[in-house]
Amino acid sequence: MTMNQHTITEIEHRKRVDKILSDLLQDHSRSQIQSWIEEGNVKLNGESVKANQKGQAGESLTWEIPETKPLILEAEDIPLDIVYEDEDLLVVNKAKGMVVHPSAGHRTGTLVHALLFHCTDLSGINGVERPGIVHRIDMDTSGLLVVAKNDFSHQHLSEQLQEKTLKRTYEAIVHGEVGHETGLIDAPIGRDPKDRQKMGVVENGKPAVTHFRVLDRFPHYTHVECQLETGRTHQIRVHMQYIGFPLVGDPKYGQRKSLDVQGQALHAKQIAFIHPRTEKRMEFEAAPPAVFTEALDQIRKMY
Incomplete structure (x- = not known):
C-alpha cells in the first residue's frame, strides 16, 4: 500500500475527516473511506482518527488505500424469470x-x-x-x-x-x-x-x-x-x-x-x-x- 499525504487547508478547516477525503478522492465512496478509517488506514498528524473527527488547517492527513481483494464469484441457485x-x-x-x-x-x-x-x-x-x-x-x-x-x-x-x-x-x-x-x-x-x-x-x-x-x-x-x-x-x-x-x-x-x-x-x-x-x-x-x-x-x- 502507498502512503498518501494531504495538508488540511483553510477552506477545509473544521470539516469532518471523512468529508475531506471524499472530496479529495471522488472515485471512492464515503462509506469506503469510512471503512478505511475504521481499519486504521487513515491518520491525522500520525494518530488514528474517527470518521466524524474535524481537521484543523495545517494538520497532516495521511491515508493508505487497501489493496482490492480479488473477487471470486460463485454460482448461486437463485430463481430467474x-x-x-x-x-x-x-x-x-x-x-x-x-x-x-x-x-x-x-x-x-x-x-x-x-x-x-x-x-x-x-x-x-x-x-x-x-x-x-x-x-x-x-x-x-x-x-x-x-x-x-x-x-x-x-x-x-x-x-x-x-x-x-x-x-x-x-x-x-x-x-x-x-x-x-x-x-x-x-x-x-x-x-x-x-x-x-x-x-x-x-x-x-x-x-x-x-x-x-x-x-x-x-x-x-x-x-x-x-x-x-x-x-x-x-x-x-x-x-x-x-x-x-x-x-x-x-x-x-x-x-x-x-x-x-x-x-x-x-x-x-x-x-x-x-x-x-x-x-x-x-x-x-x-x-x-x-x-x-x-x-x-x-x-x-x-x-
Missing part, C-alpha cells in the same frame, strides 16, 4: 429487491450470481464482477434486462445503447398530478455536490433525456410511462423529482410519507433492440410485480 434465451443473449425480468451485480455491500445473491448458475457462457467485456451485464437497473426497480452470452453480442448491444437504438420503457407511480399528457425532461445528471450518495441535476453533469406520458391520473398521484433516451444512474428517479413529481416509495429522492411499495414504484416494462446475429428487431414486455399493481388499486380505492 427468463423471458427469452438463445445462444447469444438472455432477456431477464429482474425481481424487485435483487441487485444486478456484486458491489461493496452486496457480495452474494445478485443477478450475476444467479446467471452464473443458469449458464456458463457469459460475455467478459465488463470484467469478472459484471459478466454479461450490458446495462443495469436499480435494486428496487423491477423489470427487463438484456444479458450478453458472448463478447460479440455484448459489443453490438453496447453500440445500440450508445446510438440510442436500444429502447427501454418504464412505468412509474409518482406523487402529484402531472398536468401534461406528454413531456420531455432534458437536464444533465451528475453526483449531488451536497450528498455524494445521491445523483442530481447539476450544471456540469452528463446529458440526460427522459420522455414521459401520462397513463392515468388521480388526485395526488399519477401513473406514468417513461422512455429513456440516455441511461444515467437513477435517471428517471432524479428527473421526475426535479420537475416536482417524485416516485412513490423512493427512499432516496421521494417524500418521507409515501405508500409502502418496498422501494421506488418503478418497473422496466419493455425492451426493444436489434438482435446482434439475426439483425431482427426484438421486443419484449413484462407486467409489473404485484406490489406495483396493488399500489395502483389502493390509489384507485382512495378516490
Whole structure:
C-alpha cells in the first residue's frame, strides 16, 4: 500500500475527516473511506482518527488505500424469470429487491450470481464482477434486462445503447398530478455536490433525456410511462423529482410519507433492440410485480 499525504487547508478547516477525503478522492465512496478509517488506514498528524473527527488547517492527513481483494464469484441457485434465451443473449425480468451485480455491500445473491448458475457462457467485456451485464437497473426497480452470452453480442448491444437504438420503457407511480399528457425532461445528471450518495441535476453533469406520458391520473398521484433516451444512474428517479413529481416509495429522492411499495414504484416494462446475429428487431414486455399493481388499486380505492 502507498502512503498518501494531504495538508488540511483553510477552506477545509473544521470539516469532518471523512468529508475531506471524499472530496479529495471522488472515485471512492464515503462509506469506503469510512471503512478505511475504521481499519486504521487513515491518520491525522500520525494518530488514528474517527470518521466524524474535524481537521484543523495545517494538520497532516495521511491515508493508505487497501489493496482490492480479488473477487471470486460463485454460482448461486437463485430463481430467474427468463423471458427469452438463445445462444447469444438472455432477456431477464429482474425481481424487485435483487441487485444486478456484486458491489461493496452486496457480495452474494445478485443477478450475476444467479446467471452464473443458469449458464456458463457469459460475455467478459465488463470484467469478472459484471459478466454479461450490458446495462443495469436499480435494486428496487423491477423489470427487463438484456444479458450478453458472448463478447460479440455484448459489443453490438453496447453500440445500440450508445446510438440510442436500444429502447427501454418504464412505468412509474409518482406523487402529484402531472398536468401534461406528454413531456420531455432534458437536464444533465451528475453526483449531488451536497450528498455524494445521491445523483442530481447539476450544471456540469452528463446529458440526460427522459420522455414521459401520462397513463392515468388521480388526485395526488399519477401513473406514468417513461422512455429513456440516455441511461444515467437513477435517471428517471432524479428527473421526475426535479420537475416536482417524485416516485412513490423512493427512499432516496421521494417524500418521507409515501405508500409502502418496498422501494421506488418503478418497473422496466419493455425492451426493444436489434438482435446482434439475426439483425431482427426484438421486443419484449413484462407486467409489473404485484406490489406495483396493488399500489395502483389502493390509489384507485382512495378516490
